[in-house]
Amino acid sequence: MTQNTNQPSDTVETEQFEDILIYFSKSLMGKENEEDILWDVAKNCISKLGFVDCVIYLVDENENLLVQKAAYGPKSPKDQTIYNPVEITIGQGITGSVAKTRKPELISDTSQDSRYIVDDDIRLSEICVPIMHEDKLYGVIDCEHPEKSFFSERHLKMLSAIASVCAIKIKSVRANRELIEKHRKLIQISEEMLELKLKAFNSQLNPHFVFNALNAIQYFITSQNTKSALDYFSTFSRLVRFYLKQLGKDSVSLYNEIDMLHWYLKLQKLRYDDSFDYTISIEKDDIQAKEAVIPSFVILMLFENIVELSNINGVIDQHFKIGIKALKDVVKIEVQYQCKGLEPETLENNRYRENIMEWKDQVELLNAVKGYTISHETSSSYNNGMHNKHIVLQLPILE
DSSP, X not given: OOOOOOOOHHHHHHHHHXXXXXXXXXXXXXXXXXXXXXXXXXXXXXXXXXXXXXXEEEEETTTTEEEEEEEESTTOOTTSOOSSOOEEETTSHHHHHHHHHOOOEEXXXXXXXXXXXXXXXXXXXXXXEEEEETTEEEEEEEEEESSTTOOOHHHHHXXXXXXXXXXXXHHHHHHHHHHHHXXXXXXXXXXXXXXXXXXXXXXXXXXXXXXXXXXXXXXXXXXXXXXXXXXXXXXXXXXXXHHHXXXXXXXXXXXXXXXXXXXXXXXXXXXXXXXXXXEEEEOTTOHHHHHOEEETTHHHXXXXXXXXXXXXXXXXXEEEEXXXXXXXXXXXXXXXXXXXSSOXXXXXXXXXXXXXXXXXXXXXXXXXXXXXXXXXXXXXXXXXXXXXXXXXXXEEOOO
């Protein structure tokens, strides 16, 4: 008895189907960007499935469009560059309908389908499948053929499986790209924060500030005012130690920041011959304030800007009334500033201060790279030679 070695046709088709899927999967393994993935799929749809035309679109979610990204067929570009990519509104034509419904379609006779849109030539058969994975639509594969009823249910099954493989690969590539971008942003944020800290450090411990403070202390020594010399030298030492301690940190306790502000203003008064006076008030019984931790150097940067700019421009009779209160989620710093001198619009920076960061730029950078919600409001008036400014700065409580 002769054994029948012929395999059933459905078994042969299954093996061919598996071989084609394996081929597509292996072909995509080395692809590291979406363009290479799509061009490879379009090319293999022609060479492995016997199609004559294949166009692949990706979804542009912002514009609600399908944008042509790859094409193989009679008019396919040789350099894998789409110079005038076709754009299809989602819901328009057969391709747009598939993108909208997310269901594959097989059209045996396009001449009987009112949705059919002629591209470069009329083709009577069309097969169109969504590129999807886990309910996420990435694009559409659209293939056409000049003969009626060319595409079969087997083609539809194969192309749908290929589209799923394509979607998985696209998802992997995008995830890797997002991971790389996330790492790049983290590095950029670290660099920007380091630059911010160095600018803040340089702003308060610039050579002019240090030398002038030391010269003032030296004056007390040479004039035998030992008590004042020791007092200011102690203040200067505390301020320098505080800066060095805080340089590598993003936050500081509110009370330490207030101490630092007091030391800084005390030294600036010495440096500028008592050209201003100030008061700092905070509710002593405010438990919230005692436990508050805020972004470091912001308050100091604000006063550094005001004091330096005012004194450079010959402003006199300066008075600072500084009120600090810790609320539920923020620390509110309210500054009433009064002085005589030039109108604020006429104030100009001296050249040696050009490298000092503006306090508003610092706030903007901190909000951008650290996600803080620092807010500020400034109002001012100028009457009879007296300049009045009101500044409200709100810092988030970090701990």
